[in-house]
Amino acid sequence: MSGIIEQKKQLVEEIADKFRNSQTAVVVDYRGLNVSEVTALRKELREAGVEFKVYKNTMVRRAVEAVELNELSDVLTGPNAIAFSEDVVAPARILNNFSKDHEALEIKGGIIEGNVASLDQIKELADLPNYEGMVSMLLSVLQAPIRNLAYATKAVAEQKEEQGA
Numbered sequence: 001m002s003g004i005i006e007q008k009k010q011l012v013e014e015i016a017d018k019f020r021n022s023q024t025a026v027v028v029d030y031r032g033l034n035v036s037e038v039t040a041l042r043k044e045l046r047e048a049g050v051e052f053k054v055y056k057n058t059m060v061r062r063a064v065e066a067v068e069l070n071e072l073s074d075v076l077t078g079p080n081a082i083a084f085s086e087d088v089v090a091p092a093r094i095l096n097n098f099s100k101d102h103e104a105l106e107i108k109g110g111i112i113e114g115n116v117a118s119l120d121q122i123k124e125l126a127d128l129p130n131y132e133g134m135v136s137m138l139l140s141v142l143q144a145p146i147r148n149l150a151y152a153t154k155a156v157a158e159q160k161e162e163q164g165a
Contacts, residue, residue, distance in 0.1 A: 008059065015055055015063035022084040025111045026091045026122055027072070030081050032104025041098055041105070048094055050085040071116040075108040088113065089128050096126035 019025055030038060045052045057076040064072045083091035092110075099105040110117050112125060 011055070011059050012062040012066065015060055016066040018051070018053075018082075018084045019063060019067045019069065019111060022086060022111070023088040023113055024083075024085050024091050024125070026083045026095050027075050027080050027108045027110050028083065028095055028099075029078050029106040029108055030104070031079055033102060037102055037104075041094075041102075044094055044098070045083055045091065048085070048090040049087060050083050050091045050094065052081055052083050054079070054081045069111060069114075069116050072109060072111065080108065082110075089125055092122045092126040093128075096123055 030041075033041070042052050057080060060076050060080070060082070061073050064070060064076075083095060085091045092107075092112075095105065095107055099107055107119055107122055109119060110122055112121060117125070
């Protein structure tokens, strides 16, 4: 009997650690997805470095209490899976995109950087660019003044050429 209790304690601690160590954790209801759809979703998440796990709600509730994120308990009804990731955007983006093509997948809520997040906040996060997208946006912002300087210099040079001719 005490072995089972010990196993449960370890499982709760494992889930709590995943919540602590993840930048983002997204809770989804996957009822209605068939086996091939779940397999495709798992593959997509795994390729992005996202861990996708199914736990009993009672164990997850104890874990969210342990990490003081009790508001997440409200969404822990029915069969749930949780996507844990060190990438802030990846799980939200993958799950949100997948749910557009597969209505059976329902995003219920989650945790973003240690704070309980609503469905709307997760959808907002899903619309953000990934790391590469943010880097390219930053580079274009940084390059804009240089480009403008180049255009201005060229215009001045052309003007002088016209005056000198």
